[in-house]
Amino acid sequence: MRTKKIQCYGCALLCDDVYIKLTKDGVVENTINSCFRGNGFIKNYLSESRLQQAVQKQSGLEILLSHEEVVSNLKEELLKASSIKFYGLGAISYQDQLQVLNVARKLYEEKKTIQIDKISENNDVLLSPSLTGIGQGINNADVFIFWNVDPTHSHPKLFGKLLFSRGMFRLSGKEMKKFILIQKQESDLTRLKDILIDNSTQSSSQLVTGLIHLLEGKSLDEISIGNLSKDNLRELKTFLQATEYGIIICNTPIQDHISITDLNLLMEKLNTYVKGRFSLLALPSMSNDFGLTSALFMTFGEEIASISPKSQDPADLAIIFGGEYLRDEFNPPQINFPEKKVILFDNFKSSFSSKASVTIPYSIPGIEANGTAIRLDGINLNLHKWNDPPGEVKSISEIFQSLLN
DSSP states (O other): OEEEEEOOOSSTTOOSOEEEEEOTTSOEEEEESOOHHHHHHHGGGGOTTOOSSEEEEETTEEEEEOHHHHHHHHHHHHHHOSEEEEEOGGGSOHHHHHHHHHHHHHHHHTTOEEEETTTTTTHHHHTOTTBOOHHHHHHTOOEEEEESOOHHHHSHHHHHHHHTSOOOBOTTSOBOOEEEEEESSOOTTGGGOSEEEEOTTSOHHHHHHHHHHHHHTOOGGGOOOTTOOHHHHHHHHHHHHTOSEEEEEEESSGGGTSOHHHHHHHHHHHHHHSSSEEEEEEEOSSTTHHHHHHHHHHHHGGGGGGGSOOOOSOOSEEEEOOHHHHTOTTSOOOOOOOOSEEEEEOSSOOTTGGGOSEEEOBOOBTTTBOEEEEOTTSOEEEEOOOSOOSTTOBOHHHHHHHHHO
């Protein structure tokens, strides 16, 4: 029996304080300090239902493909298609993203129409001067605003790190943390709130306007912020004005919850009227969404706009990555794949693979393949291989590199 420290790739938190206990045969006996998502991710490779070869559907039959046949099939489908749309690239490592995008770039130069799904969702976040780090949230933050987000399921260990962290101590020696929740329905966070703002009847713009009026000192009779009473408004104003280090936490795409313009305006006003300052911590839906932004700039540069989806018309071919997210009951992406021809990269059969002409398993980053990923606060982290993939399973980098040869 031996213990090994690993980098978990189960969500964008990319926890580096997780350990596994391995038997003499190299099989994981149990995990230490992992959450339910991380535990499921780590043990994925042990599943008896995991695919060990690519599967192609033909006339109602399933045919197993070798690596060479997979590459040949991909080349044929990419050659036939005049338009190709890539989904789920945020689920794979940075090295895999670069190889896929190098192929996409080559196809683009061959005058094929290339689309990358959700291409602009994270750009505004990474370019924001208000982006903060997890360490600041753990060590310094005293006020947290959760904006339509419940990380207890999507990023399970994040809330524990923030709640049971050192935080900001006052002269009294007591730790002072305040949790302000802005949400449309109750969640697991509700019981921990100091102030709960029900925003089911207000738009984000109306909510931001109310918060700004509160900070500017307008009469409470003129202010409407969710369901808050005058006493609640006074309490909220006190919390905000006394903030030494505040963090707004929200999911990406941020635009689904609050416009970037409204968010920037709110940040500006908060940092004008509060004692300290406020920053932003955005939670991407996939483990390496932020890495994708970097990889896109590396391969397409200023031409990124030309591969951003502009039409709702389906492409000739869809190539989909990140099957684990499609099956994730705690973070279900609302994705519709209208393309008639689908090639899916997934390690398990599912309702999505039943719609794919080919399902291709791949080496799991951080377990069976080395790589890097960008954490949700913009920090680059290495992913280290500690196990060999089964059967003929190759990494996505190897598969797409073969397409360039």
